[in-house]
Amino acid sequence: MAEKYELKTKEVWDGNTAASHALRQAQVDVIAAYPITPSTPIVQNYASYLADGYVDGEFVMVESEHSAMSACVGASAAGGRVATATSSQGYALMIEVLYQASGMRLPIVMTVANRALAAPLNIHGDHGDLYLGRDAGWIHLMANNPQEAYDMTLCAFKVAEDEAVRLPVSTNQDGFLVSHTAQIVYPLDDETAYKFIGDYKQRNPMLDFEHPTTYGAQTEEEWHFEHKARQHKALMDSPKVIEKVFAEFKELTGREYKLxxxxxxxxxxxxxxxxxxxxxxxxxxxxxxxxxxxxxxxxxxxxxxxxxxxxxxxxxxxxxxxxxxxxxxxxxxxxxxxxxxxxxxxxxxxxxxxxxxxxxxxxxxxxxxxxxxxxxxxxxxxxxxxxxxxxxxxxxxxxxxxxxxxxxx
Missing domain, CATH: 3.40.50.920 (Rossmann fold)
Structure with missing residues (x-):
C-alpha cells in the first residue's frame, strides 16, 4: 500500500511537477522512460515518489526512448495502466513505436514537454515534436499552463481507457515556458483524483493465459485497410468521450474545458x-x-x-x-x-x-x-x-x- 502524499489545496508547481503528480495519482502500473530535456523532471519526480513509497507501480529505466515506448507497449498489452514522458529527439526516436501503440489500441498516456527538433540542436520549446507525431494515431490534448498540464493528464487516462476509445493519448505543454514555469495549481486530493480516473479495466490482456491474445499481427492487403479505417473511426469519434470527460471534470472541480x-x-x-x-x-x-x-x-x-x-x-x-x-x-x-x-x-x-x-x-x-x-x-x-x-x-x-x-x- 502506497504512503499517503500530503498535498495542499493550493500548490506552486511548474508544468512538469504538475504532470508528475497526475501520474502518481493515477496509480500507474508501469512507467518506462529515458530522460530528455525539458521533460526529465516528470519521470525524475515520479522515480522519487516511487523511492519514497508514494506509488506502488514499476519504473523502468531503459536505454533509449525507442525502448521506453516499446516497454510501454509490452506492459500495456500485458494488461497494465502505463505512461511515459518525453520531448524532441526522444519523441522522434519513438515514432516507429507510436504507430505500434495506436495500431494495437493500447491506452498509453504520454506527457510531452514540447521542444524543437535538431538540427541545429536546441533544447527550448516549439511544436516540432507535436507536429511530427500528429498523424501517428494518438489523441493530442493541449495544456497552456501548469494547471492544465495537471488537469489534462488526469483526463487523458479517463479518455484513453474508455471502451469507446482505447487509444493512446499525449498531453502537450510548451517546453520551459510551461514545463519549467511555476504557477499556482489547485490539485485534487489523491483519493478524489483516482476515483475520477477509476480502476483500470483490462481488455484482451496478454497475461490472461485462459484467453490467448495476439498483438502486432500481420494483415497485408486483405485486412490492413479495414483495421486502419476502424482505428480512424475510433479517433474521429473520440470527441464525444473527451467532452464527456471534460463535463465530469467540470462537475468535480469547477474548471471547464472545451474542444x-x-x-x-x-x-x-x-x-x-x-x-x-x-x-x-x-x-x-x-x-x-x-x-x-x-x-x-x-x-x-x-x-x-x-x-x-x-x-x-x-x-x-x-x-x-x-x-x-x-x-x-x-x-x-x-x-x-x-x-x-x-x-x-x-x-x-x-x-x-x-x-x-x-x-x-x-x-x-x-x-x-x-x-x-x-x-x-x-x-x-x-x-x-x-x-x-x-x-x-x-x-x-x-x-x-x-x-x-x-x-x-
Whole structure:
C-alpha cells in the first residue's frame, strides 16, 4: 500500500511537477522512460515518489526512448495502466513505436514537454515534436499552463481507457515556458483524483493465459485497410468521450474545458488561432487591440488530434480575417495549424481571409506586441475585404522580413 502524499489545496508547481503528480495519482502500473530535456523532471519526480513509497507501480529505466515506448507497449498489452514522458529527439526516436501503440489500441498516456527538433540542436520549446507525431494515431490534448498540464493528464487516462476509445493519448505543454514555469495549481486530493480516473479495466490482456491474445499481427492487403479505417473511426469519434470527460471534470472541480477554447469571440471580427503558452499571451494582446478599436478574439484547439473541424468552423463563422500561428517551421509548405483551420473553414463554407504566421522557433520570445502586430495585419485584411498582407510571415525574426506569397506575386 502506497504512503499517503500530503498535498495542499493550493500548490506552486511548474508544468512538469504538475504532470508528475497526475501520474502518481493515477496509480500507474508501469512507467518506462529515458530522460530528455525539458521533460526529465516528470519521470525524475515520479522515480522519487516511487523511492519514497508514494506509488506502488514499476519504473523502468531503459536505454533509449525507442525502448521506453516499446516497454510501454509490452506492459500495456500485458494488461497494465502505463505512461511515459518525453520531448524532441526522444519523441522522434519513438515514432516507429507510436504507430505500434495506436495500431494495437493500447491506452498509453504520454506527457510531452514540447521542444524543437535538431538540427541545429536546441533544447527550448516549439511544436516540432507535436507536429511530427500528429498523424501517428494518438489523441493530442493541449495544456497552456501548469494547471492544465495537471488537469489534462488526469483526463487523458479517463479518455484513453474508455471502451469507446482505447487509444493512446499525449498531453502537450510548451517546453520551459510551461514545463519549467511555476504557477499556482489547485490539485485534487489523491483519493478524489483516482476515483475520477477509476480502476483500470483490462481488455484482451496478454497475461490472461485462459484467453490467448495476439498483438502486432500481420494483415497485408486483405485486412490492413479495414483495421486502419476502424482505428480512424475510433479517433474521429473520440470527441464525444473527451467532452464527456471534460463535463465530469467540470462537475468535480469547477474548471471547464472545451474542444475549442475561446477568448473575446462573441463579436470578434478578427482572430488569432494558436496553441500552447502563446494562447495566453494572445488573449492579453486581444484585450489591448480592442482598446484600439479592433474587435479581436483568440481561439485555441484543445484537441489537436482529433482536430475539432466543425467546432473550429462554427467558432470562426462570423470572423472576417483569421491568422493561424504555427510554432513550427513547415519546410516547404504552409503551417500545419494553418492548413487545419483553412480546411475546417472550407469544409463548412466559411469565407474568412486566412493568413499564416511562423513564430517562437527554438524558444524565441513571442510577446504581446508581436501578437498585436498580427491583429493589426488582420484588421487591414478585414477592412480591405481581401488579403493585402503576405500569406505567410515569420514573427520576430532577425534580419530582413521573411514572408511568402505576397499580394501581386
Amino acid at each position: 475549442v477554447e475561446t477568448h473575446n469571440m462573441e463579436d470578434a471580427e478578427v482572430a488569432i488561432v494558436a496553441m500552447g503558452s502563446n494562447y495566453e499571451t494572445a488573449k492579453i494582446a486581444a484585450d489591448e487591440a480592442r482598446k484600439a478599436g479592433i474587435k479581436a478574439g483568440v481561439v485555441c484547439p484543445r484537441s489537436f488530434r482529433p482536430f475539432p473541424i466543425k467546432e473550429m468552423a462554427d467558432t470562426l463563422k462570423n470572423v472576417k480575417a483569421v491568422a493561424a500561428l504555427d510554432r513550427n517551421c513547415p519546410m516547404g509548405a504552409l503551417g500545419a495549424l494553418h492548413n487545419e483551420v483553412a480546411g475546417a473553414l472550407n469544409a463548412f463554407g466559411k469565407n474568412a481571409i486566412m493568413t499564416g504566421y511562423i513564430y517562437g522557433l527554438g524558444g524565441r520570445d513571442t510577446t504581446i506586441e508581436h501578437n498585436l502586430e498580427v491583429f493589426k495585419d488582420l484588421a487591414m485584411n478585414a477592412e480591405a475585404g481581401k488579403r493585402v498582407t503576405p500569406l505567410q510571415k515569420f514573427i520576430n525574426l532577425r534580419g530582413p522580413e521573411l514572408s511568402f506569397f505576397k499580394v501581386g506575386e
